[in-house]
Amino acid sequence: MRLRNVPKSLDFAYNHPNFIRQPDNYAGKWAEECFHNTNPVHLEIGSGKGNFIITLADLNRDINYIAMEKYMPVLGKLIKKLPEEGIPNLAATNADAEKLAEFFEAGELECIYLNFSDPWPKKKHAKRRLTNIKFLELYKKVLKDDGVIKFKTDNRDFFEYSIEQFEAAGFLLKDVTYDLHNSSFAEGNIKTEYEEKFTSLGLPIYMLKAYKGNGQAAE
Ligand SMILES: C[S@@+](CC[C@H](N)C(=O)[O-])C[C@H]1O[C@@H](n2cnc3c(N)ncnc32)[C@H](O)[C@@H]1O
Numbered sequence: 001m002r003l004r005n006v007p008k009s010l011d012f013a014y015n016h017p018n019f020i021r022q023p024d025n026y027a028g029k030w031a032e033e034c035f036h037n038t039n040p041v042h043l044e045i046g047s048g049k050g051n052f053i054i055t056l057a058d059l060n061r062d063i064n065y066i067a068m069e070k071y072m073p074v075l076g077k078l079i080k081k082l083p084e085e086g087i088p089n090l091a092a093t094n095a096d097a098e099k100l101a102e103f104f105e106a107g108e109l110e111c112i113y114l115n116f117s118d119p120w121p122k123k124k125h126a127k128r129r130l131t132n133i134k135f136l137e138l139y140k141k142v143l144k145d146d147g148v149i150k151f152k153t154d155n156r157d158f159f160e161y162s163i164e165q166f167e168a169a170g171f172l173l174k175d176v177t178y179d180l181h182n183s184s185f186a187e188g189n190i191k192t193e194y195e196e197k198f199t200s201l202g203l204p205i206y207m208l209k210a211y212k213g214n215g216q217a218a219e
Helices: 008-014 030-035 051-059 072-080 097-103 123-128 133-142 156-168 193-200
Strands: 041-045 064-069 090-094 109-115 143-153 172-177 206-211
Touching: 008 072, 030 041, 030 064, 030 090, 041 051, 051 064, 051 090, 051 109, 064 072, 072 090, 097 133, 109 133, 133 143, 133 156, 143 156, 156 172, 156 206
Parallel strands: 041 064, 041 109, 064 090, 109 143
Antiparallel strands: 143 206, 172 206
């Protein structure tokens, strides 16, 4: 079925079995009603073209993954990479993290990935940064008590700003590295499209894990 006001070129994406048109329909029941299981739910905000989350979903069939991307043409590129029949533990949705509280109930997520989020370098745009405390408070609500945010970026100023924001929001920081690919955390790291690009330019990648609780969560 074709939606109104939707470019025909994206029909394949809107009709794909992994595409979730109305994420608010699943608030509080993602595992049971979207994925039909009781497995933990992990969310990537700003999935871009999707290499990262598609690889994770392939590797970890016992975790449910949601790819959230604000721009439908970009989400279309992610969906294009999926098999026609879909992947059972992946949902792809065209949504804005601003509305996270409409999409998830308190404590519904085990993990949130923020990979190479837009740094919005101008001070006047700080509130748009996905690690601004306004967003961190939203994430805190929808994360489980032992939930974690995993954040990677190529931008040192943004990384340092984010550390301050995470600490101000009461997260416990662990595994903080200023050179992920030359650290002990490199093994098993899955590169995103942006990460491939920056790494090929010889730039260091910054990474941290921010725990809502005491950092005892499963990896
Ligand atoms: C710089 S790209 C990084 C893409 C991918 N994570 C990677 O590392 O290759 C940031 C992505 O986040 C998306 N984005 C930005 N703000 C968002 C928001 N508030 N909610 C959902 N997606 C967002 C953008 O559309 C863009 O695709």
